[in-house]
Amino acid sequence: xxxxxxxxxxxxxxxxxxxxxxxxxxxxxxxxxxxxxxxxxxxxxxxxxxxxxxxxxxxxxxxxxxxxxxxxxxxxxxxxxxxxxxxxxxxxxxxxxxxxxxxxxxxxxxxxxxxxxxxxxxxxxxxxxxxxxxxxxxxxxxxxxxxxxxxxxxxxxxxxxxxxxxxxxxxxxxxxxxxxxxxxxxxxxxxxxxxxxxxxxxxxxxxxxxxxxxxxxxxxxxxxxxxxxxxxxxxxxxxxxxxxxxxxxxxxxxxxxxxxxxxxxxxxxxxxxxxxxxxxxxxxxxxxxxxxxxxxxxxxxxxxxxxxxxxxxxxxxxxxxxxxxxxxxxxxxxxxxxxxxxxxxxxxxxxxxxxxxxxxxxxxxxxxxxxxxxxxxxxxxxxxxxxxxxxxxxxxxxxxx
Amino acid sequence: xxxxxxxxxxxxxxxxxxxxxxxxxxxxxxxxxxxxxxxxxxxxxxxxxxxxxxxxxxxxxxxxxxxxxxxxxxxxxxxxxxxxxxxxxxxxxxxxxxxxxxxxxxxxxxxxxxxxxxxxxxxxxxxxxxxxxxxxxxxxxxxxxxxxxxxxxxxxxxxxxxxxxxxxxxxxxxxxxxxxxxxxxxxxxxxxxxxxxxxxxxxxxxxxxxxxxxxxxxxxxxxxxxxxxxxxxxxxxxxxxxxxxxxxxxx
Numbered sequence: 001x002x003x004x005x006x007x008x009x010x011x012x013x014x015x016x017x018x019x020x021x022x023x024x025x026x027x028x029x030x031x032x033x034x035x036x037x038x039x040x041x042x043x044x045x046x047x048x049x050x051x052x053x054x055x056x057x058x059x060x061x062x063x064x065x066x067x068x069x070x071x072x073x074x075x076x077x078x079x080x081x082x083x084x085x086x087x088x089x090x091x092x093x094x095x096x097x098x099x100x101x102x103x104x105x106x107x108x109x110x111x112x113x114x115x116x117x118x119x120x121x122x123x124x125x126x127x128x129x130x131x132x133x134x135x136x137x138x139x140x141x142x143x144x145x146x147x148x149x150x151x152x153x154x155x156x157x158x159x160x161x162x163x164x165x166x167x168x169x170x171x172x173x174x175x176x177x178x179x180x181x182x183x184x185x186x187x188x189x190x191x192x193x194x195x196x197x198x199x200x201x202x203x204x205x206x207x208x209x210x211x212x213x214x215x216x217x218x219x220x221x222x223x224x225x226x227x228x229x230x231x232x233x234x235x236x237x238x239x240x241x242x243x244x245x246x247x248x249x250x251x252x253x254x255x256x257x258x259x260x261x262x263x264x265x266x267x268x269x270x271x272x273x274x275x276x277x278x279x280x281x282x283x284x285x286x287x288x289x290x291x292x293x294x295x296x297x298x299x300x301x302x303x304x305x306x307x308x309x310x311x312x313x314x315x316x317x318x319x320x321x322x323x324x325x326x327x328x329x330x331x332x333x334x335x336x337x338x339x340x341x342x343x344x345x346x347x348x349x350x351x352x353x354x355x356x357x358x359x360x361x362x363x364x365x366x367x368x369x370x371x372x373x374x375x376x377x378x379x380x381x382x383x384x385x386x387x388x389x390x391x392x393x394x395x396x397x398x399x400x401x
Numbered sequence: 402x403x404x405x406x407x408x409x410x411x412x413x414x415x416x417x418x419x420x421x422x423x424x425x426x427x428x429x430x431x432x433x434x435x436x437x438x439x440x441x442x443x444x445x446x447x448x449x450x451x452x453x454x455x456x457x458x459x460x461x462x463x464x465x466x467x468x469x470x471x472x473x474x475x476x477x478x479x480x481x482x483x484x485x486x487x488x489x490x491x492x493x494x495x496x497x498x499x500x501x502x503x504x505x506x507x508x509x510x511x512x513x514x515x516x517x518x519x520x521x522x523x524x525x526x527x528x529x530x531x532x533x534x535x536x537x538x539x540x541x542x543x544x545x546x547x548x549x550x551x552x553x554x555x556x557x558x559x560x561x562x563x564x565x566x567x568x569x570x571x572x573x574x575x576x577x578x579x580x581x582x583x584x585x586x587x588x589x590x591x592x593x594x595x596x597x598x599x600x601x602x603x604x605x606x607x608x609x610x611x612x613x614x615x616x617x618x619x620x621x622x623x624x625x626x627x628x629x630x631x632x633x634x635x636x637x638x639x640x641x642x643x644x645x646x647x648x649x650x651x652x
Contacts, residue, residue, distance in 0.1 A: 045466045049466035053452075150459060156459060
């Protein structure tokens with residue numbers, strides 16, 4: 001019980017301090033680095049051991065992207081953001097998961113999803129996320145959250161037993177009230193950790209060579225994407241300022257505003273590193289786009305594609321857009337898909353996938369001869385394609401039919 | 402970005418506080434499979450999964466690195482000691498690197514998923530699938546990891562693969578006090594959790610030949626004697642073993 005009360009007091013303090021940082025403008029410089037940290041106490045050593053076991057599996061996991069150049073680049077961005085001494089504590093794993101997320105374990109295992117890399121528009125945005133995750137690690141948030149959850153569930157177990165012992169209407173009502181407030185506290189504790197990590201991340205970014213204002217754009221873009229997704233699905237626009245009871249993170253609206261306040265205005269004119277970012281991502285972009293399109297979230301995927309095409313539609317992006325429309329597959333979509341593939345072929349006639357998509361959409365929209373010609377070109381460009389036999393049936397060689 | 406979903410906490414609380422106090426043990430062998438003792442077969446043992454810790458008052462698992470290390474060592478030693486009674490040669494799977502290691506990881510995960518399915522859908526009462534209920538009655542036990550297991554490192558020189566999974570959470574003082582208090586209120590609370598399963602896979606066909614699962618095992622894996630008892634229970638009724646049934650195997 002005492003643990004629970006102490007926890008409640010601690011949370012109140014945490015809320016006050018998080019409100020304080022939001023009011024005091026610029027995120028401070030990160031605290032001095034204390035050197036390689038080693039876990040202390042049974043709980044923390046145990047948490048590290050579990051994280052070590054997880055990492056042992058992760059190292060050999062098929063969903064880890066092992067592209068050396070991309071891994072080296074992401075690592076370099078982390079080191080440039082948090083400093084060379086700090087970044088030695090982290091091991092980065094890029095995961096093939098087409099969802100916007102990243103995480104960091106107590107032992108320094110950082111996981112970055114491919115879906116996150118696809119959504120970032122420049123190096124500064126990526127640095128925001130990496131700094132935020134490193135902030136969680138530096139402040140040992142996982143352990144603190146785990147301890148808070150343990151105190152809370154201990155408290156609730158006793159309360160439940162007392163409620164059963166009392167076994168009156170009142171005792172059960174009291175338990176239900178307590179349960180709600182304890183759960184509320186666990187989730188608020190988590191959200192306050194996120195706020196603290198946001199402030200730490202911005203502290204690193206302010207001290208780096210990148211433009212800290214980019215941090216706010218991450219959440220702006222995410223809100224735009226969610227709006228696009230909702231509008232394509234015809235559902236209600238999400239509320240970006242409301243804190244749901246079980247929300248793990250502060251709402252995007254709050255984060256976008258907080259990031260803007262935390263960013264150092266003196267860094268406004270620093271570079272974003274957009275070109276470097278695009279170059280580093282280019283080799284894997286096709287597969288990232290493919291995964292995104294397969295999520296069947298038309299609005300979000302179209303939004304991401306349009307954002308990537310801000311400097312003009314490349315053949316690769318046009319191909320992805322064709323795939324997106326062809327995947328939805330309404331007759332009107334197929335007409336548009338054929339148009340996008342057609343443009344992709346105009347830009348780059350040697351891309352087999354564009355010819356394939358063009359052929360298939362043309363055939364489905366009734367333009368069989370043109371479609372078969374495109375499929376023939378596909379087979380010429382990629383004679384050993386896995387689906388060559390199937391395509392040959394759709395587009396028999398001249399005189400074969 | 403750090404994720405701890407609503408489901409996690411809710412499940413921790415709901416599942417652990419009022420967990421059913423049913424100790425359960427089941428073994429199944431694939432029909433027609435019979436491994437004769439001393440038949441000269443080689444069994445490849447993959448690195449056992451061992452987790453040891455404390456169960457908090459609220460039922461959370463508190464991992465303990467020191468105990469886990471001790472238990473891993475004790476279990477390894479006990480396995481080596483039991484080789485004679487198993488009747489066939491048990492060798493540790495070779496350490497692998499790169500793509501081979503990835504393959505081992507994939508098949509370990511697949512084995513975990515398949516054995517969990519057996520435990521959940523065929524072995525124990527609960528949400529057992531109706532097809533598996535019928536299988537149980539007819540004594541049918543047919544599960545497979547697929548013939549791809551033949552590509553595992555070391556598989557060409559061995560006949561079977563043995564996987565072992567073990568998790569121990571010793572009830573904390575708080576949990577035990579809660580258990581006593583709860584008994585007065587008529588609420589059933591368990592203290593401690595000792596689960597494990599072991600499975601044998603055919604390295605040529607990928608078929609699951611034998612699986613032994615126990616939701617409430619005995620033996621303190623932190624002690625040498627306890628670990629020997631535990632390994633005995635895990636490998637109870639292991640095909641081709643000299644002592645098929647152990648006296649200590651009462652739940």
